[in-house]
Amino acid sequence: MTVVKKIFHAAHIYMILGVISGLYYREITKMNDFTGDTQLGVVHTHLLALGMLFFLIVLALEKVFTLSASKLFTWFFWVYNAGLALTVTMMTIHGTQTVLGATTNTAISLIAGLGHIVLTVGLILFFTTLGKQIPAKNSTGAQS
Known part of the structure; x- marks a missing residue:
């Protein structure tokens, strides 16, 4: 599978998961007559923005700058x-635990924090990859 197809499939999978998570949020809160705040309300937007939209942008940048030529691209992606x-x-x-009235375990918050740290490392790898693939220009404006 080509890199472009891999990026496209990632965006597509995140779109599907984003839509499903929105449906899940709506249905579980309705079934449980839940009206308070829950993290389920933002899972939908995280998947669509940080998943689908982000990878559609990566797809365009891949076409322009060939990001996959960098050795860091595979590290960034995974x-x-x-x-x-x-x-x-x-x-x-x-x-889900909030909606069901269950007590949340501290480990869940710690693992979520770890997920955010890993996501941040991925973003650092992305910007490093992008920066290495953008051609440098000299003082006359020509690419060097």
Whole structure:
């Protein structure tokens, strides 16, 4: 599978998960007559913004700058996806527990924090990769 297809599939999967998570949020809160705040309300937007939209932007940048030519690209791709998956999984578990009235375990918050850290490392790898692939310009404006 080409890198472009891999990026496209990642964006598509996040779109599907984003829509499903919105449906899940609506249905579980309705079934439980829940009206308070829960992290489930933002899982939908995290998946659509940090997943689908982000990877559509990466897809465009790949076409312009060939990000995959950098050795860091594969690291970025898998670390970022792992961080986002861990983050939204923990948000879903925590939010579901809130709706069901269950006591949340401290470990869930710690693992969610770890997910955010991994996501941040993925973003650092992304910007490092992008920075290395953007051609430098000399003082006359020509690419060097």
